[in-house]
Amino acid sequence: MTDGLKMSNVSHMFGDNRVLHEVSFDVAPGELVCLLGPSGCGKTTALRLAAGLEQLQVGEITVSDQVVARPGEYVEPEKRGVGMVFQDYALFPHLNVSKNIGFGLRHFSESERSEAIKKALAQVGMADYLNAFPHELSGGQQQRIALARALAATPRIMLLDEPFSGLDVARRADLRDTTLHVLKNAGIATVMVTHDPQEAMYMADRIIIMNEGAIMQDGTPEELYFHPDNRFVASFFGEVNHFSAKVSNGTIFTPVGEITNVEYDDGTDVDVLIRPEGLHVGDAVNGHDILANVDAVRVLGEVNLMHLTLQKGGHIHARVPRRFSTLNQNSVAITLDPEMTFVFPMS
Numbered sequence: 001m002t003d004g005l006k007m008s009n010v011s012h013m014f015g016d017n018r019v020l021h022e023v024s025f026d027v028a029p030g031e032l033v034c035l036l037g038p039s040g041c042g043k044t045t046a047l048r049l050a051a052g053l054e055q056l057q058v059g060e061i062t063v064s065d066q067v068v069a070r071p072g073e074y075v076e077p078e079k080r081g082v083g084m085v086f087q088d089y090a091l092f093p094h095l096n097v098s099k100n101i102g103f104g105l106r107h108f109s110e111s112e113r114s115e116a117i118k119k120a121l122a123q124v125g126m127a128d129y130l131n132a133f134p135h136e137l138s139g140g141q142q143q144r145i146a147l148a149r150a151l152a153a154t155p156r157i158m159l160l161d162e163p164f165s166g167l168d169v170a171r172r173a174d175l176r177d178t179t180l181h182v183l184k185n186a187g188i189a190t191v192m193v194t195h196d197p198q199e200a201m202y203m204a205d206r207i208i209i210m211n212e213g214a215i216m217q218d219g220t221p222e223e224l225y226f227h228p229d230n231r232f233v234a235s236f237f238g239e240v241n242h243f244s245a246k247v248s249n250g251t252i253f254t255p256v257g258e259i260t261n262v263e264y265d266d267g268t269d270v271d272v273l274i275r276p277e278g279l280h281v282g283d284a285v286n287g288h289d290i291l292a293n294v295d296a297v298r299v300l301g302e303v304n305l306m307h308l309t310l311q312k313g314g315h316i317h318a319r320v321p322r323r324f325s326t327l328n329q330n331s332v333a334i335t336l337d338p339e340m341t342f343v344f345p346m347s
């Protein structure tokens, strides 16, 4: 029983191309789940199946405990209680804002429709734009109208497909924030498709990370970032330093330090992935330090990225707090943060 959206064992083929493979997840009311993954991994297909824009081949989809799709059974998109927002706004160019939003509310009485339009516009901060035409609005404003249109019908489920990717950085941040607050306040179960890990971490209560049609991991942003199940997930959230090594006496020796209490048997070949912020940089204090020469320091905003060459060989990247911006040392000592270090047996 799920009082939101539930997809169970959904598989999908386009001709010979298997696009989804036994995908199962659920989204509770008020929860925002991001489907995250590289281009072509099947995110949009999963969303279109949930919306009813694509016929389900294998599996089952329920909305508020009602089956909306299983092989041989199909509920029309407009009867699923689903709102949708796409990347390209999809507003009718010849209709003003009020009529664009009202279009999906034809079954409302005139006064109900007018109330619903005003309420939805207020929710997205566009109350003054009732009579504007799409061409008079910026991309961000058009997307707010698209969101208002989806909200006005009070959907149980909201499906967002890369809704911010056509916008510049400032508008994107602004609209993300509005969207998050509106959907949370309305208590709607939301699935958002994105290929941007930062966006997923900003928006999501849970992230489902996909690759080649399959779910790689389903968890909170914290679980995925700090406890990735596999190399794919660990690497997807940004750059990692990569070393190959072998377990010896329960320990892994890497060029940037030792990892102890390893759970794999001695002799196992492993990949070691270390986030740039998992390499700490400091002054050399004794002869046991692991030393690196500083090649360059780049200011990234809140952090700096250091390009380093280990004195025993190998190029690495470390992300360090901004106070290191004044750093003018030629060499530094490296220590490894086990929390940001991930070990996987080589396949």
Ligand code: ATP
Residues within 6 Å of the ligand: 014, 017, 019, 037, 038, 039, 040, 041, 042, 043, 044, 045, 046, 195
């Ligand atoms: P993107 O971020 O690029 O949109 P995605 O993860 O959303 O990617 P999908 O759009 O679901 O991926 O596409 C998954 C695969 O299915 C791709 O190989 C795509 O070419 C293929 N595909 C999608 N729609 C169709 C279709 N209608 N007919 C045939 N193949 C399709």
